[in-house]
Amino acid sequence: xxxxxxxxxxxxxxxxxxxxxxxxxxxxxxxxxxxxxxxxxxxxxxxxxxxxxxxxxxxxxxxxxxxxxxxxxxxxxxxxxxxxxxxxxxxxxxxxxxxxxxxxxxxxxxxxxxxxxxxxxxxxxxxxxxxxxxxxxxxxxxxxxxxxxxxxxxxxxxxxxxxxxxxxxxxxxxxxxxxxxxxxxx
Numbered sequence: 001x002x003x004x005x006x007x008x009x010x011x012x013x014x015x016x017x018x019x020x021x022x023x024x025x026x027x028x029x030x031x032x033x034x035x036x037x038x039x040x041x042x043x044x045x046x047x048x049x050x051x052x053x054x055x056x057x058x059x060x061x062x063x064x065x066x067x068x069x070x071x072x073x074x075x076x077x078x079x080x081x082x083x084x085x086x087x088x089x090x091x092x093x094x095x096x097x098x099x100x101x102x103x104x105x106x107x108x109x110x111x112x113x114x115x116x117x118x119x120x121x122x123x124x125x126x127x128x129x130x131x132x133x134x135x136x137x138x139x140x141x142x143x144x145x146x147x148x149x150x151x152x153x154x155x156x157x158x159x160x161x162x163x164x165x166x167x168x169x170x171x172x173x174x175x176x177x178x179x180x181x182x183x184x185x186x
Contacts, residue, residue: 003056006044006087015086017097017110017124023083030080031062032070033140033171044084044174048092055091057084057174073140081138081169082108088176089134089165090114098131099124106158107133111165126161132180133164141172148177155181 008030012023034042034057041058062070070076089095089111098117101107110117110124112131119125135151135158137144151166161183168177 003043003054004091005041006055006057006084006091008057008059008083008087011083011086014090015097016118017099018086026079026083026086027059028062028066029070029076029078030083031059032067032076033080033138034059034174035062035067036140037172038174042174044088044176046088046092046176046178048089048178049180051092053092055088057087077138077140077171078136079138080171081136081167084138084169084171084174084176085134085136085167085178089167089178093165093178095132095134095165097134099126101133104158105133106154106156107135107161107164109134109136110161129162131161133158133161134167135164136167136169139168139170139172141170144168144170144175144177148179152179152181156183 008027012018012020044057046053095111098112099110111134117131137147147168155164164181166179
C-alpha cells in the first residue's frame with residue numbers, strides 16, 4: 001500500500017493563516033533540518049491522539065544559501081518543526097493554521113478544521129469554539145523525553161482556547177506526536 005505524501009510546498013495555499021513568505025521560510029528551515037540526517041524521501045511516523053500513521057515526506061534539498069540562512073540550529077529546528085507539524089496535522093487531524101498566537105498566550109499558532117474558524121469577513125475568529133491553540137516543539141536529535149508533557153502544561157497554563165494541540169517533532173528519526181489537550185481536564 002502506498003503511503004500518503006506529506007508536502008511542505010505551498011503550505012500557505014492549504015493553511016489560510018500563513019502568508020507565502022512565512023510558509024516558505026518555515027518549509028525552508030524544515031528542509032535544512034531534514035537534510036542534516038536524511039536524503040528525500042523519508043517515512044515520517046505521526047501519532048495523532050495515539051492513532052499512529054506513516055506518511056511519505058519528500059522535499060527539495062536545501063542549497064548553501066538556505067543552510068547559511070538557517071545556520072542557527074535552535075531557530076531552524078523550531079521553525080522547521082512548525083512546517084512539518086502543519087503538513088502532518090492537516091492529514092492526520094484535518095486541521096489548518098488560521099493565525100499566529102499572541103506572545104504570552106501559551107501557544108504558537110491557532111488552528112481549526114478546514115473552512116472553519118473565520119468570521120463573515122474572512123478574518124480569524126479566535127472566539128469560535130472550533131479554534132484551538134497549537135504549541136509546537138522541535139527536536140533535532142535525541143529523545144523527545146518530557147517535551148510532550150511540557151507542551152501540554154504550557155497550553156493549560158496559557159488557556160488561550162478551550163482546547164489545544166501539543167506537537168513534538170523530531171528530525172533525526174522523523175516523528176510527529178500530536179495530542180489534543182482540553183483546558184480544565186485533569
